[in-house]
Amino acid sequence: MISETGHFALILALGTAIVQTILPLWGYYRRDHTLMRVAMPSSVAQCMLLLVAFGALTVAYVTSDFSVENVWQNSHSAKPMLYKISGVWGNHEGSMLLWVLILAAFGASVALFGGNLPRDLRTCVLSVQGSVGAAFLLFIVATSNPFLRLDPIPLDGKGLNPILQDPALAFHPPFLYAGYVGFSLAFSFAIAALITGRIDAAWARWVRPWTLAAWMCLTLGVAMGSWWAYYELGWGGWWFWDPVENASFMPWLAGTALLHSASVMEKRDALKVWTLLLAILTFSLSLMGTFLVRSGVLTSVHAFAVDPARGIFILGIMTFFVGGALALFASRAKLLRQGGIFAPISREGSLVLNNLLLTTACAAVFIGTLYPLALEAVTGDKISVGPPYFDATFGPLMIPLLLVxxxxxxxxxxxxxxxxxxxxxxxxxxxxxxxxxxxxxxxxxxxxxxxxxxxxxxxxxxxxxxxxxxxxxxxxxxxxxxxxxxxxxxxxxxxxxxxxxxxxxxxxxxxxxxxxRHEEILAMKPGEKADVAGYTLEFGGVAPGRGPNYTEVIGVFKVTRAGVETVTLHPSKRLYTAPPQPTSEAGILASWGGDLYTVLGDELEGGAFSVRIYFHPLVRLIWIxxxxxxxGGLMSLMDRRLRVGAPKRARKAPAGAAAAE
Amino acid sequence: MLLWIIFAVLTAVALTAVLWPFLKARRDVDIDDNHATAIYRDQLGEIDADLARDLVNTSEAEAAKTEISRRILAAAASSDGRRVAMAGGAPGSNPSKMAAVLTLLGLPALSVTLYLMHGSPSMPDQPFVARQSAPEVSQDIATLIKQVEERLRAHPEDGQGWDVIAPVYLRQRRYDDAADAFRRALRLRGDNTGRLVGYAESLVLANNGIVSEEARRAFEKAHGRDRSLAKPRFWLGMSREQDGQFGAAAEIWRGMLADASADAPWRAMVEQRLKLAESKLADSGAPPAADRPAVAAEPGPSREDVAAAGQMTTQERSAMINQMVEGLAQRLQKDGNDLKGWLRLVRAYSVLGKQDKAAEALKTARESFKDDEKALAELSALAGNIGL
Amino acid sequence: MTRKQRRGVLIGVCLAVLGVAVGLVLLALDDSIVFFYSPSDVAEKQIGPGQRFRLGGLVEEGTVKRGQGTFVEFAITDTAKSISVTYTGLLPDLFREGQGVITEGKLGSNGVFVADNVLAKHDENYMPPEVAESLKKQGVWRGNDKK
Structure with missing residues (x-):
């Protein structure tokens, strides 16, 4: 009954989002204030309904209700509670539900806390936000419904990929999505500006806190993803220029550029066209990230053809919003008047350079990510564009940026x-x-x-x-x-x-x-020692271990530095029971100077184990x-100026404005 | 019912929220632009602050102030324009009421339609813990089973223990354990209909619904004891059906329905099976056989099957025969105590010209009856007949 | 500076940055892309020693031989052709006989592929996409096209 309630709430949210899209916009064009005011309560209602749906799915996961197909596919009764909960968004359907929930939450916060916005702008922002929500809710209901039931009920679930059973990854997607989806508000603000004609310095001030919040979440989300890859994958790297990583990095680059160009627009009423375009572009890149990750295109162009429904649906949504936004942009070009002038050497000039380099770098990443896909689709040749490409393009573009x-x-x-x-x-x-x-x-x-x-x-x-x-x-x-x-x-x-x-x-x-970085790959027998970066590691053999849903082989390494025993590291090889799959857990000794990073490999002949030992100097600083x-973003977000014209002032505005004249 | 009440409440809440502006009309038409001017005024203040902190010099500050003042004027002008433009519409006009009514009807209609397309309103939640056993006493039963199991490990000859635990296993769908427990109980405490039926049913369920020879014999025994029992009759019918003797199966079930009261809980199920069997029979073009005894004296291809085979093309016929022979072979592999079955299999292989397989089957059969001289004699006779 | 000159400077800088970026991208694409081949492709296209590429396929049953230290030797096959591979280092968790892998490296003059990287992705059902594709061509793999 709980999951059915969730299912119904999801569908009701779709209906509410449709109403939220149509009525306020219609009201704006008809100058009907009652219709316009529908935007606020309906976006709050949409968010609440999605909260009910998400809560219902979470309950189904927590109680291991395998009559819900999605739970059966991605959970298991023996999984620790944390991963039962994170399993909710550890799969396609659930993560899309989280996606729309965050989307609706951003909309609802504009409705609740956006008192400093003029009503027409707020109405249009919420209407556009509602349309994005409606499109993705339709996508979920039509192709990725998490509430479908199974009858007869399977005995136990199929389990979550063990590599995803990790605390960092449990919270990585929510932040990443909050970032991705937060830029939807920048997009909605841009479209609303084009509709209402409010393309001025004040607009830049209004959009700033929302962009900033999204940017902060995305920063944290990308960093968490990188941290997870560092210690869970056991390859010792922190960034692989993997297409999935790039998909989250591109909106970050564009979003960083947007934050800076919006400050020029706010102070000087300049770069208006560019800022609006950047707002649209940033969200388009977020949508593309969602498309790339969710359609299966990334594994292969051919994987996309296997289940085209989802991919084509998101591609359709993307085409509609990006194409529609650009068309609106073109038709409103006459509204975009030239702004203030400035010398090349000035604050504005430096921010233009910042934007130029950031967007160019973003374009370089874009090409490197999509070129293999395009080539495979056109000629059938399979290539991989690896780190060397990105080092050779991204690096040189970043150096001048950082220098100035x-x-x-x-x-x-x-x-x-x-x-x-x-x-x-x-x-x-x-x-x-x-x-x-x-x-x-x-x-x-x-x-x-x-x-x-x-x-x-x-x-x-x-x-x-x-x-x-x-x-x-x-x-x-x-x-x-x-x-x-x-x-x-x-x-x-x-x-x-x-x-x-x-x-x-x-x-x-x-x-x-x-x-x-030091890297040593060795075959070590129990009792043997290895010296890496001033540390001496003594391999003390292996011991068996057992966790709630896995068994493991734990390596014991006594680490000594300058003759003093510091710590014992325990890298392990785990074998999970459901689904049966091996993973490596790195044993890491973290310090300010760097991380000593050990990975236990296979057993070799004669009782030796292959062992990989790294020393990563200063690696911690990346995440710090x-x-x-x-x-920094949080500090900026607390700035008093972002709340100018906030609700209490707005409410008694007519009187206050008259008094101020 | 509760579910639909919840749905109704959700819908009502959503509708109230969405249509709130229609319920609570507000008079102030606040489309002014002092939001923007407030920001510009603040920017003016900032310049003064910067000037006080020597961040800008006086001439720069003046220039910036002029620029911002120009923005204030522009904002005021556009604000007037907007106010005029937005004042045109009247709140609560007819089209807006129409929109409210459309929403009021459309939102619930759309939601219910979409929900009914994919939803399963009649399906209760099935949390893992509750499914482990009966919800109220789940923990108790689990501990009970453990206690009994421990006791039985210590005293495996305790017939009563096996008697207690066997039906529990059966309910918990541990069919293999159930069959084992019933077998022990039968051995230790003799047979009664309950144990026989339980044993046979466990075997059938453990075997994915196939009625093995062993199970059939237990059912027959139970049926012989008490002709009114429904389960044995039903499963005996199933065993006929699985042998391809649809006529015989239908006959049993028809008898069952005739004897049963009108409100027997299993009536619908038996009727359904019966219909299925009859339709299969009709497909094969033969009349329902009424002249065969309910329990065939010697299992073999029924007259219907043979008649059906006669109407098939050669290819279809050999496919059907092969299938039947394979089925028999599989059954015998699991349950090798069926002498008649073995005889039939050996003969069938020989008729099909698969002498090697016939020899193999004969060998296996001889092995499984190596203590039974009568059976060995029969097998040898058959071997002589077909020239093996 | 007049407004026109300022705009000139701006456009000049933009073009310069874009020019440099395009140059970098083209140069890097020329240098650092790596082609993927299956053992049959290698035979067919007559790829000589020294060229860097990715070789993918199944680890042939019974060919994995461990040597001194972490040295390992195995054969990669697409069931039509097979190529010997040597590698020194830690093998990924999912490396097994019969499992799809991708290796990156160069062919030696003796026809043995010297790999410096071995990838086997972390998913029970996962077949590296390139490998799946080339095995499908050989008609071997009927995989999980379920999703």
């Missing part, structure tokens, strides 16, 4: 003074030089490019700190004044600095682990950098 990044915040709007900016960055530059020299001295054998990379990372961090120091006149004014200025500094300024410093931290991590970016 600290300069941007020092340039004034309209016309900047590059010499003055450089002067103010002299301290940061000196620090970076020092770091480069130090790195070169420590790692005398190079590679020299990596030592420069360390310098780059320090340059970014020091540059971000210099910006704050400059703004509060640190050391140039009495301490009390600096303190007062620090307190008065808008939170978004901190946000920018923290996020930019986060980029620097991440660069350090990436350079460190790429350039100075991502957390910095997230926190």
């Amino acid at each position: 990044l600290p300069l941007g915040p020092f340039l004034a709007w309209k016309r900047g003074d590059i010499l003055g900016a450089l002067q103010r960055l002299a301290f940061a530059a000196a620090l970076a030089l020092l770091a480069t020299l130090a790195a070169a001295a420590i790692f005398a054998r190079g590679p020299w490019l990596a030592t420069l990379g360390i310098g780059l990372g320090v340059w970014l961090i020091a540059g971000a700190i210099s910006e704050i120091a400059f703004r509060i006149k640190l050391l140039r004014a009495p301490a009390e004044e600096s303190w007062r200025r620090l307190c008065n500094l808008p939170r978004s300024a901190f946000g920018t600095a923290i996020a930019h410093a986060g980029v620097g931290v991440m660069v350090l991590g990436i350079i460190g682990t790429t350039a100075w 950098g991502a957390i910095f970016m997230f926190l």
Whole structure:
């Protein structure tokens, strides 16, 4: 009964989304305020109904109700509770349900907290948001219904792929989806702007918090995915330029560009066409990510042909929204007036360069991801475009971006003074030089490019700190004044600095682990020792182990450093019972200097085991950098200015506005 | 019923939410633009703050202020335009009422239609724990079974224990265990109809519904004891049907229905089986056989089967015969105590010209009856007849 | 600077960046794409030693031989042709005889494929798509086309 209630709520949500799409928009064109006001309560209702549906599916998973086909396919009664719950979105149908739930939640929050938006804009935003929801709900009901029942009921479920039974992966999809789907609001705002003609500086301010929230979630989602790949797949890498990863990375690049271009539009009423286009583009890339991952195209162009219904449906949705948006864009071109002018060397100029490099890099990733698919579809040749391609294209585009990044915040709007900016960055530059020299001295054998990379990372961090120091006149004014200025500094300024410093931290991590990684693949017998990066590992043999739904062979490695025993690592090979499948669990000794990473391989002849030992210097910094970016976004989101014109002011607006005249 | 009430409540809540603006009319027509001007005013304030912090110089600040003031003016102008434009519509006009009515009717209609396409409203939830056994006393039964099992491991000759646990196994669908438990109970405590029927039924269910020779004999025994029992008669019918003797099967079931009261719970099922058997019979073109005894003296291809075979093409006939022979061979592989079956199989192989297979079957049969001189004699006689 | 000049600078910078990007992409695509071949393809297209490619197929039954340390030797087959492969390193969890794998490396002059990477994806039912495709051509694989 619970799952049937969920099923009905899902369908009711579809109906509500259709109403939410049609009535308000019709009301807008008919200037009927009653119809327009339908948008707000219906988007809240749609969200609540989807919450009921999602809750029902979760209950079915938690109680292992195998009469629901989806549960039977993806769960098992012996699975630990955490993975029963995460199993809800560990499969196609459930993850699509989560997708629309988050979509509806973003819509509902605009309805509930969007009091600072003019009514016509809010109405249109919600209507467009409703149409995206309706399209995907139709997709779910028609091709991917998670509530279909089975009769007779199977005895037990088929189980969740054990590699997905992992805490990081349990929460990776929700964040990733929150990011993907959050950009739907940027899209809805862009379409609503085109409909209502509100394409101005205020629009950029209104769209900012929503874009920022989506960007933060996506940052965290991508980082979690990478962390999971690092410690669960046992290949020792943190980013593989895998098409699935790229599918989430492209919206991130475009979304980062959008955040920056929207700030130009907000301050200077410039780059309006570009910003709207970028908003549409970002969500299109999110849709494409969904399409690529969900259609099976990525495994092979031919896999798509196996079950065309889903793929073609999403392709249809994508074509409709992207094509429709671009057509609307073209038809409204006359509304887009030229904005403010600025010199090439100015804050605007630096942000244009940022956008240029980010979108070009995004395009390079796009080509690398889709070229093999296109080639296979056209000529039938099968190729793979691997990391070398991305290293050769993405890297060179990022380096100039990172080099000039600290300069941007020092340039004034309209016309900047590059010499003055450089002067103010002299301290940061000196620090970076020092770091480069130090790195070169420590790692005398190079590679020299990596030592420069360390310098780059320090340059970014020091540059971000210099910006704050400059703004509060640190050391140039009495301490009390600096303190007062620090307190008065808008939170978004901190946000920018923290996020930019986060980029620097991440660069350090990436350079460190790429350039100075140690890798040893050995055949070790119990009692043998291996030396890796200053650690000595003694293999103490293997022991059998058993978990709730697997059995395992655990390797025992005593790790000593400089003669002192630090810790014992336990990499293991697991064999899950349902479905029967082996996985490797890495044994990791994490420290600030780097991770010692061990993987147990197969047993060889003579009692030896193949063992892979890595040392990844500074690898932690990659994810810490991502957390910095997230926190920077959060800081910026708390800025007072994003709530200007918020509900309490809006309600008594007529009087307030009159008084202010 | 409860489910439909829940659906109705959900629909009502959704409709109330969606149509809320129609229920609660608001008079203020707030399409103004002070949202935008508020932002621009704030931006003006920011410039003052920046100026106070020496982030911009006075001339830059002035330029920026002019730019923002221009935006305020533009916003005010467009706001006036919007207010005029939006004031045209009247709330609660006819088309908007029409939309409300359409939603009121359309939303529930669409939802129920879509739901009925894929939903299973009559299907209850089946949580794993509740399905383990009877819901109320699930834990108790599980512990009970464990206790009995432990006791039986210590005292395997405790007939009463086997008697208790056998029907529990059967209900829990552990058919192999059930058959084993019934067999032990039969051996230790002698046969009664209950044990016989339980044993035979477990065998059949363990065997995916195929009535083996062993099961058939147990059913026959039970049937001989108590002719009023429904289960043995039904399964005896099934065994005929599985042998391809649809006429005989139909005959048994017809008898069953004639004897049974009108409200017997199994009536519908038997009627359905009967209809199936009759239709198969009709397909083969022969009249329902009334002249055969209910329980055939010697199982073999029935007259109907033979008649049916006569009307087939050669190819179809050999396919049917092969199929029947294969079925028999499989049955004998599982249950090798059926002498008549073995004799029939050996003969059939020989008729089909598969001498090697006939010899093989003969060998297996001799092995399974190596202690039975009479049977061996019969087998030898047959072997002599067909020249093996 | 006039408005026109400013726009000129902007467009100039855009074109320069795009030009560099296109150059990089073309160069990288030329350099770093790797073709996938099955053992039959290798024979058919007469691929010489030294060219880097991906070789995929089933690990032939009974051919896996472990050597010194983590050295391993096996044959990859698409049931029509088969090629010997050598590899030093840790094999993936799902590496088994009869399992579909992809290896990346070069052919040696003796016709033995020297792999520096062996992939077998983490899914019970998963057959690397290229392998499935080439096995389908040989009529061997009737796989899980269920979804």
